[in-house]
Amino acid sequence: MADGNDGGSVLGVDPPGDGAVVGSSDPAVDVGEAADEVTVLESGTELERTIGLRGGLAIGIGTMVGAGIFVFPGLAAGQAGPAAALSFALGAVIALLVALPTSELATAMPKSGGAYYFISRGMGSAFGAVVGIGLWLGLVFASAFYLVGFAQYAIAVLAELGAASMVADLPLVATLGVGFGLALTALSMFGTENATKLQNGIVSLLLGILLVFLVYGSLDTLGLFGRQTVPEEFMPFGTLSIFTTAALVFTSYLGFAQVATVAGEITKPGRNLPLAMVGSVVVVGVLYVVTILVSTGAFGSARLASFGETAIVEVARSYLGFPGAVAILVAGLFATVSSANASILSSSRALYALSRDALVPPQLARINLRYGTPHVALALVGGPTVVLVAVGRTEVLAEVASFLHLVTYGLICVALVALRRSNPAWYDPSFRVPGYPVVPVLGAVASFSLVAFMQPLSQAVGVVVALAALAWYFVYARDVRLKGVSSDA
Numbered sequence: 001m002a003d004g005n006d007g008g009s010v011l012g013v014d015p016p017g018d019g020a021v022v023g024s025s026d027p028a029v030d031v032g033e034a035a036d037e038v039t040v041l042e043s044g045t046e047l048e049r050t051i052g053l054r055g056g057l058a059i060g061i062g063t064m065v066g067a068g069i070f071v072f073p074g075l076a077a078g079q080a081g082p083a084a085a086l087s088f089a090l091g092a093v094i095a096l097l098v099a100l101p102t103s104e105l106a107t108a109m110p111k112s113g114g115a116y117y118f119i120s121r122g123m124g125s126a127f128g129a130v131v132g133i134g135l136w137l138g139l140v141f142a143s144a145f146y147l148v149g150f151a152q153y154a155i156a157v158l159a160e161l162g163a164a165s166m167v168a169d170l171p172l173v174a175t176l177g178v179g180f181g182l183a184l185t186a187l188s189m190f191g192t193e194n195a196t197k198l199q200n201g202i203v204s205l206l207l208g209i210l211l212v213f214l215v216y217g218s219l220d221t222l223g224l225f226g227r228q229t230v231p232e233e234f235m236p237f238g239t240l241s242i243f244t245t246a247a248l249v250f251t252s253y254l255g256f257a258q259v260a261t262v263a264g265e266i267t268k269p270g271r272n273l274p275l276a277m278v279g280s281v282v283v284v285g286v287l288y289v290v291t292i293l294v295s296t297g298a299f300g301s302a303r304l305a306s307f308g309e310t311a312i313v314e315v316a317r318s319y320l321g322f323p324g325a326v327a328i329l330v331a332g333l334f335a336t337v338s339s340a341n342a343s344i345l346s347s348s349r350a351l352y353a354l355s356r357d358a359l360v361p362p363q364l365a366r367i368n369l370r371y372g373t374p375h376v377a378l379a380l381v382g383g384p385t386v387v388l389v390a391v392g393r394t395e396v397l398a399e400v401a402s403f404l405h406l407v408t409y410g411l412i413c414v415a416l417v418a419l420r421r422s423n424p425a426w427y428d429p430s431f432r433v434p435g436y437p438v439v440p441v442l443g444a445v446a447s448f449s450l451v452a453f454m455q456p457l458s459q460a461v462g463v464v465v466a467l468a469a470l471a472w473y474f475v476y477a478r479d480v481r482l483k484g485v486s487s488d489a
Contacts, residue, residue, distance in 0.1 A: 053272040056259045058203040059345070060280025062338035063255025065206065069287060070153075070332045071309050072249050073295045078305025080245040081236040085292040087245035088252070092285030094450070095253040097443035098409040099281050100433045101416040103274035106260040108419075108429035110269035114260035114346070115408045116353050122415030125359065125482045129473035130466050131408050132354040137465060138401035139347030140381055142254070143181070143340050144388035145401075150336035151176040151389075156310070157329045160322075177389035184341050185382025202338045209331040210287060217294035217319050232300050247453030251402040252288060255339070256281050257409065258346040270430035344381050351377040359477045403454055403462030410447035413440035 051059070076084035105118040116135055120128025154176050235242070259266070259276045266272050295304055295315045307314045313332075316324035355364035355377065366376045417440050419427055433439050451459065 051265045052267050053275055056266055056272055056276030057280050057283075058338075059342045060256045060259045060276055061207070061284055062203045062335075063258050063342040063346075064253055064280065064284045065203075065210075065255075065287065065335055065338070069210065069291055070312055070328075070335055071149075072252060072288075073291055073315070074304050074307045074309065074311030076245050076249055076292065077296050077301040077311075079237065079248065080241040081234065081301040082232060082293065082296040083235040083237075083242050084245050084249075084296075084301075085289045086242050087249055088288035088292060089285065090242065090246040091250045091253050092281055092288070094246075094250065094443070094446040095256060095281045095285070096278065097439055097446055098412060099256050099277045100274075101413050101440045101443055102257055102260050103277050103431050104429045104433045105412065105416055105419070106273040106277070107270050107431045108427050110266065110273065114350065114353075115257055115412050116350050118260075119408070119411050119415045120357065120482045122419045123411065125357070125477065125480050126470065126473055127411060128357070128482060129354070129359045129477065130469045131411060132350055132359060133469035133472065134404040134465055135350040135408060136347055136354065136381070138404040139258075139343045139350065140384050141388065142401045143343040143347065143381070143385045144177075146336045146340035146343060147177040147181050147385065147389045150180060150333060150340065153329060153332040153336060156313075157326070157333065160326055160329055174390045178386045180337065181340070181344075181382060181386040181389055184337075184344050185378055185385070187341075202334045202341070206331055206334040206338060209327050209334075213316055213320065213324065213328060213331075214287070214290050214294060217298070217315070218290060220319055221294055221297035232296065236301065244453060247450045249288075250406070250450055251399075253281065253284070254402060254405045255284075255342065257405070257412075258342055274431045344378070344385065347381040348377040351380060357482060358480050359473065399455065399458040400461045400465065403451060403458050404465060406447050406451050406454075407462070407466070410444045413444035413447070416440045 073084075076087060080087055102115070102118070105122075106114070109117055109121060114135075116128055116132035119131045151174075256277045259273065259280065266276070291312070295311065298304070298315045298318045299307075304311050304315070313325050313328050316328040320327070351360070351364055354360045355362055364376050364380065416433065417437055420436065
């Protein structure tokens with residue numbers, strides 16, 4: 001086979017030499033036939049399609065629901081007051097502006113790798129290398145952050161139950177975070193179906209707890225139980241605070257694109273991919289808006305901000321007492337595990353796609369013939385993740401992940417416009433963005449603009465990561481040419 005992209009990468013053949021062309025002009029050829037139930041690689045191995053609509057929604061919702069519900073209410077209220085609800089709504093609108101172009105690209109190219117795959121085929125291998133490596137590392141850092149959060153919530157549960165003193169001498173953050181990181185990685189190695197079953201169960205239980213809390217809190221806020229809400233001006237910090245707070249909380253919406261990262265394993269991708277991405281943004285956006293309104297109604301913005309990152313626990317305690325606080329702490333455990341599980345799964349698929357295209361060593365794309373999973377790529381996600389958990393101090397790295405995701409989201413929208421203009425013969429999506437070209441242009445502008453509101457340190461580290469990825473491309477894979485890119489794209 002003259003193609004050094006697909007079967008060669010899976011089988012461990014060296015990357016192509018000078019002037020090599022990786023892939024075919026049709027991305028369907030790059031990974032073989034993409035049927036509704038299985039993606040067949042030309043090497044004969046299969047990446048089984050086992051993730052249905054419910055699983056896709058679980059990945060999107062499970063990745064996004066953590067920070068917005070369990071971390072940001074107090075911080076956002078301190079910056080924008082009750083108008084922080086509008087900040088979350090604005091974030092959802094921007095996410096939808098990106099989710100719609102991503103859905104079109106995913107139905108045209110339903111392959112594992114998601115944003116990396118789309119951008120490399122729409123804009124070229126250099127952009128693909130920067131985005132792919134950035135997604136891999138960004139999701140590794142995010143996974144470590146979620147696992148540290150899981151450990152902290154676990155400790156908080158023990159403290160609430162009065163059992164913290166029993167394990168006071170143990171390094172619980174590192175022990176619990178590393179242990180669950182290894183367990184989630186192993187679970188993904190033994191089959192995507194196992195990981196998605198866990199994801200479905202966690203998200204269903206998590207949403208059940210949140211719905212009880214939010215429905216009761218909403219009825220209480222409306223005065224149906226006789227308690228008065230705290231009177232407060234809706235926009236105490238002015239209109240500008242809505243936009244600056246939107247930049248802060250947009251990290252809550254980073255999960256929807258992870259559905260596209262496992263597109264090669266989604267059943268009936270033409271239907272399920274758009275529904276999973278758009279649906280997850282809508283569901284999570286509504287949860288965020290209601291959470292802010294319920295939280296500020298309980299305490300008022302100033303007091304809510306004083307509770308910091310655990311504000312939502314105190315809100316639950318005010319409405320439902322001790323059982324409510326414990327239930328929200330348990331929900332926080334589920335949310336962080338869910339986010340870590342989805343991030344590990346998605347990060348490994350981004351690395352798998354890079355290797356399949358020979359932008360990183362081809363051995364990384366090896367498929368476990370028994371379980372049909374990219375076990376080497378999973379090891380290169382799980383290993384660094386647990387190291388970061390053990391070292392700690394992952395907060396800045398999580399912010400860098402947000403920077404890299406925003407740049408990626410902007411480039412997704414640019415890639416869609418490039419592919420529409422070049423109009424290659426193979427580009428035949430079953431879903432097309434309504435309102436083209438306004439929607440992708442607005443999505444790109446909004447994504448790149450939010451980067452300007454991030455902390456200078458996060459911006460600097462993100463730029464360094466992007467430049468390092470570009471340097472890797474020129475040193476290792478500058479001769480790789482990913483077909484599917486027209487000369488004018």
